[in-house]
Amino acid sequence: MRAVIQKSVGGPEVLEVVEIDRPSPLGAEVLVRVHASGVNPVDAAVRSGNYPLLGEPPFGVGWDISGVVEAVGPGARFKPGDEVFGLPFFPRAATGYAEYVAVPSRQVARKPASLDHVQAAALPLAGLTAWQGLVDAARLSEGERVLIHRAAGGVGHLAVQIAKARGAHVIALASEPKHAFVRGLGADEVIDYRADGYLEAVGEVDVVFDSSSQGTASLRVLRPGGVLVSIMEHWNTALAAEVEAAGRRFAGISVEPDYASLEAIAKLVDEGRVRPHIADTFPLEEAGKAHELIASGRTQGKIVLTVA
Incomplete structure (x- = not known):
């Protein structure tokens, strides 16, 4: 699968799309085919080395995901074909800028029905x-x-x-x-x-x-x-x-994965009371450009990578 990985800390240019092995879901995990991944200021801070959350590279940044369940491990909450969104593993590495992410099923929730995947990927973190x-x-x-x-x-x-x-x-x-x-x-x-x-x-x-x-x-x-x-x-x-x-x-507050709160937010979204604003979107291959924009500190709303 394609994923954005960095082999050193530095500017946006250290982000590169590479081929890595697709993960397999373990017990109570789901394999999500990612359609979109949100970009957050913490991603840029980790990439640059200013916030050494993930230790030494290589690693992949990105946590916000929205996509479709491809496969499930024993005891997982979802079934293949379910649309989900979430914040896998934060503050540990999730490599969310990728085509697939394996995640504990209690760290994702059903995607709000009124949103597409780009909009839903803007919500979790x-x-x-x-x-x-x-x-x-x-x-x-x-x-x-x-x-x-x-x-x-x-x-x-x-x-x-x-x-x-x-x-x-x-x-x-x-x-x-x-x-x-x-x-x-x-x-x-x-x-x-x-x-x-x-x-x-x-x-x-x-x-x-x-x-x-x-x-x-x-x-x-x-x-x-x-x-x-x-x-x-x-x-x-x-x-x-x-x-x-x-x-x-x-x-x-240091944010953490929480499917129950994601469900509550999704309810407000589908009631028309909350709506994420998308400032810009970039394809996976242009993750560096997304980081340049997020680092400006002037973004209105959210930036999202389109994956599939």
Whole structure:
């Protein structure tokens, strides 16, 4: 099968399409024929060596997949022909930029019926990050005020929609050119984070969803007893101590595979309450170009590789 592998860390040019053996599913695993694979900032960080999550190369990056079950191992939850999407093995290697991936069947869920594979591949890592932060950690509920950083990005644009589906009042931070896009997602207020004193316009909130390492600054707008959810500083014990000392709660999020949450997200999608936005697509052979774009940090929504 074809797969994108890197034999050294470095720029996007280290990504190359090679022929490797097709995996076989073990017990409780499914072999997925991948139709599309999502591209995330963590992929580029691992590829470059800035985030040595997978150790020394060679390895394949990529985790988001959507495709069709080709074969199953004993005890797997699905049958051949089922359409599934998921986040296999994260944070261990999954080699998701590939024609086939063997994955534990409880790390994938049925693809939302209203989405094609490209759209579905945009959901797992970003959607689970938003869900696990807002729903599982913050327990966001109807009527609460939530501040969402980088609201136009891959995680942020799904976080806005999930928060609205929970009945929250959403205050979104985005650059001015992206305000119309973020309002279209359902945000109640959109503030330009580049403006001087932008946090003063926020007011007091119950939850901050921070994907931009602004935890200390965001603490100023968080009410006593509120929750700071951080996906970039989940390791920061000093920040956690500062938040707790201020009478707020810190929730550091490192996303993990979770089929039940994927099913909940899929339900919202099929109800028309959540929709992934695709910024651009590239064929598998142009994974390097996809990485160049994701590394710019200016992507609106998600980038996806088409595989089959």
